Amino acid sequence: MxxxxxxxxxxxxxxxxxxxxxxxxxxxxxxxxxxxxxxxxxxxxxxxxxxxxxxxxxxxxxxxxxxxxxxxxxxLRGSLALRLRQAALPFMEGVQARVREHTQLAVLEQDEALFIERLSHPLAGANITRIAGRLPLHASSAGLVLLAHASPALRERVLSQRLRALSAETQTDAAVLRTQLERVRREGFVIAPGTVETVSTGVAVPVREGRRGPVIAALAVVLPRDAPTAGAVDELRRAAAGIESALAAP
CATH class of the missing domain: 1.10.10.10 (Winged helix-like DNA-binding domain superfamily/Winged helix DNA-binding domain)
Structure with a gap:
């Protein structure tokens, strides 16, 4: 044009x-x-x-x-986000029924975490995320999962920039983040207390395109700061496996 x-x-x-x-x-x-x-x-x-x-x-x-x-x-026509959302929603509802806080799904889009679905309980705690909203990759649990599994070039591009703090506890030191991202890749999940808001803890796991495919999304919950997280990790891992199976189905 x-x-x-x-x-x-x-x-x-x-x-x-x-x-x-x-x-x-x-x-x-x-x-x-x-x-x-x-x-x-x-x-x-x-x-x-x-x-x-x-x-x-x-x-x-x-x-x-x-x-x-x-x-x-x-x-919506032929949208990967729509297909992913449709596959994920039943499993997200299962997580949400047990966690009863916030359950959300994010994808990597233009060096940011774009949230394509969110389920919330009426009495759930704080959460600034919105459907079709974005957060910096370094500043949310879902974003950290996406950044950890992004290409090395994208990671370095993000980490070489000035990193904005969303709260007093947002990690903005690139060297510390590189170590954290290595741990996310090794352990397969992230727990990020206070990263977006000091009163909340984000927990997230990767969702792959098939069991061995590339990471295409992050499935996360947002919990009150003092809530236990071990059960949430297990819930998210089971749900992510279910989403991956649904995406692989003909």
Missing amino acids: ANSPSGDSMTARIVRVLETFDADRTVQTIADIARRAALPSSTAQRIVAELAASGLLERDEDGRVRLGMRLWELA
Whole structure:
């Protein structure tokens, strides 16, 4: 697609428009979109009009803009995330029935942990994770599992950057993290107290594409800080094995 005078392609500008929407900002004016996407108003208006014409965006009677159902439909067609979520959900429900806190599933996406499913008990403790939300790979139990099993090049790219702390206990020392990631690969799980919030402990295990395939997801629970974790590790391992078998089934 043609580049703009600033050098970014039409595809890049469309992505910037779509990225202005999130769970807390589901409806916007075109002026809002232009400002957040750092686009001229005329450019934002043209892109919104074209996306609305194809159903990827929708306008309400006041001219405000939201993501369109067509975008949701296209995203689900042949989606690996959808297939993984469908295979995982029955096993996640089994974990959740026993843990009764938070059970969640994450995949690696653009050097971050992207959460594609989460189950929570009404009385569960703190958890900032949302479906379709992201966390830095070094700063959650699921992210640490994904980072541990990522390619060496990706690990080094992540660890060579300035690592942001989400809480006072988030580990941001790359050397310490390398040792921790080696242990995650060796032991097959991670227990991460206080990494995201000081009142919680994350526990996570890898999910492979088949029993011997590459790691494609991390299955995790978020528990109160003082809760025992040994039973959670066992629950997650059984559930991960079930998901792997389901994915391998014809």
